[in-house]
Amino acid sequence: MGESNAATPRERYRAQVRTEIKEHAWEQIATAGASALSLNAIAKRMGVSGPALYRYFAGRDELITELIRDGYRSLADTLRAAAADGADLSGLAHALRGWALEDPHRYFLLYGTPVPGYHAPDDTTAISSEIMATLLDACAGLTQEAPAAPFAAHLEEHRGWAGDHPAPPAALHLAMSFWTRMHGVLSLELAGHFTGMRIDPAQLFAAELDDLLRQRSA
Amino acid sequence: MGESNAATPRERYRAQVRTEIKEHAWEQIATAGASALSLNAIAKRMGVSGPALYRYFAGRDELITELIRDGYRSLADTLRAAAADGADLSGLAHALRGWALEDPHRYFLLYGTPVPGYHAPDDTTAISSEIMATLLDACAGLTQEAPAAPFAAHLEEHRGWAGDHPAPPAALHLAMSFWTRMHGVLSLELAGHFTGMRIDPAQLFAAELDDLLRQRSA
DNA sequence: AAAGTTTCGTTAGAAGCTATCACGAAACCT
DNA sequence: AGGTTTCGTGATAGCTTCTAACGAAACTTT
Known part of the structure; x- marks a missing residue:
């Protein structure tokens, strides 16, 4: 996607989760449009709970x-x-x-x-x-x-x-x-x-x- | 606006409130766009509380x-x-x-x-x-x-x-x-x-x- | 290898939204 | 004046974003 090459394994993992979040976001956008994009719904589909995504994106706007x-x-x-x-x-x-x-x-x-x-x-x-x-x-x-x-x-x-x-x-x-x-x-x-x-x-x-x-x- | 001529005073009042709601809605749209249109905020600015607007519009979509x-x-x-x-x-x-x-x-x-x-x-x-x-x-x-x-x-x-x-x-x-x-x-x-x-x-x-x-x- | 530090994911909670319901009160019609 | 319709309210459910505090996992350093 964008930021793939990482030094530490931590950054590698972080980048991977970020792109996974974005993939779900695109899927959601393609379905119902950008106005219906919901961090909560993305988290639910990722099997992770709500505020976990805020470790990877400051908020909806940054995503x-x-x-x-x-x-x-x-x-x-x-x-x-x-x-x-x-x-x-x-x-x-x-x-x-x-x-x-x-x-x-x-x-x-x-x-x-x-x-x-x-x-x-x-x-x-x-x-x-x-x-x-x-x-x-x-x-x-x-x-x-x-x-x-x-x-x-x-x-x-x-x-x-x-x-x-x-x-x-x-x-x-x-x-x-x-x-x-x-x-x-x-x-x-x-x-x-x-x-x-x-x-x-x-x-x-x-x-x-x-x-x-x-x-x-x- | 649209529906002005009314028979009963009830319908007259109803039409008046509807246009008042729409005026506030346009004001809100001109400020922050349609995506930020909030029935709750309109009600607050009209000095009336929340669900009262649902007497006049079935929901956000109808408005x-x-x-x-x-x-x-x-x-x-x-x-x-x-x-x-x-x-x-x-x-x-x-x-x-x-x-x-x-x-x-x-x-x-x-x-x-x-x-x-x-x-x-x-x-x-x-x-x-x-x-x-x-x-x-x-x-x-x-x-x-x-x-x-x-x-x-x-x-x-x-x-x-x-x-x-x-x-x-x-x-x-x-x-x-x-x-x-x-x-x-x-x-x-x-x-x-x-x-x-x-x-x-x-x-x-x-x-x-x-x-x-x-x-x-x- | 053990201890320390950073990062992660969780639950809890505040504030906002749409929308529904039941109730009392006001307005209208008869 | 009495009966009926309509209005506005508060309460409630469910959704959203986003902050805060805590435990656990992972990485770094000694």
Whole structure:
């Protein structure tokens, strides 16, 4: 998961229990969502009693924060693996959608309604930058130099969100548009807003992606 | 709010208390979000004790369902008022963003992470269709007949989501794209994903809207 | 190997929440 | 004025997070 290499056997055991707790937490999140995550229920399923978990996590908020961090890590790895397999921007889009459909509640944990008691550690913004970097790698080849919209200049000015990735302004703009548009259709699909409408989310996603790729590139 | 006209004074009083409860609930939601909504806290602020509220709402879920219904009603009214004032699609976009920024937690209550114990009543889908109808009114004039993409045909097939609005397929496609794209940027902005990036959400929103309007119309 | 120290898991408890029940009191209708 | 409905209350069960105190197990040091 994350912290595996340990010096003392104590830390080794501690890390093992931590990941076991997180596994149960993910299972619970996938079932009923993050709002229904209960330390007590996790303890019960682990055959251990209530407050024992507080030796491993300061509280519910710290556990959720850790889960969010692992979630970002999982997404970043998934996208990077897809890119390594030669996926273009379209391939990344489908990798993203596949990852989201795999566990909708996990997607909402990262990109849905913010969790009240949670404040993002610097760690996650770094992983987020990593995600943006793989996006930008795929965008770099697709854009023409040409337009240079006024907003692209603003994006170039603060390119810290992409880890100072050396991409042309048009690529920055494309990556940002990719993110917001894919998130738009995906989050509405996962929330079930299309089921009542009898609309096929896959077709809508494909159409939105197609429209995004048509204007730029080619 | 909703149920104002009452026959008997009993029903009048009942309706008044219900709206008072909802007002406190909105206040609480605007402060700490829907997940922190507590019937007990509402009762305490109303100077009444605990279970008294169960005379007016069957439970937390019914209250939240009612709030969601009122939220949709509020958004539909806001957009319709803007349209009546002569707002075009761009105007509707800014009306939507203004409404969302006015109370971010309200937006997330409608379009964010789905609430576990809640199932949308038929009522809200009707209001949702009303929202789509005002969107389609603004889209009808902007589109050329031309393209007729394969996805637009699918949208035309099930046009129930727009209340069977008599708009050309291209307009249906534009309205759907408008919805998903505006939601994409808005939800990420409201969740605070841009603040860490030093990106101006207003400029991103404007750029996304501009891009949406440029390809169609003109 | 024995003693000391740290860490673990337990039970007990405070404070909060949703929700149900039974009862007295107020308001309404006849 | 009397009968019925509705309201608000306190009590109670069961759930939650989280703190505190204690015994036992495990690791470290002598």
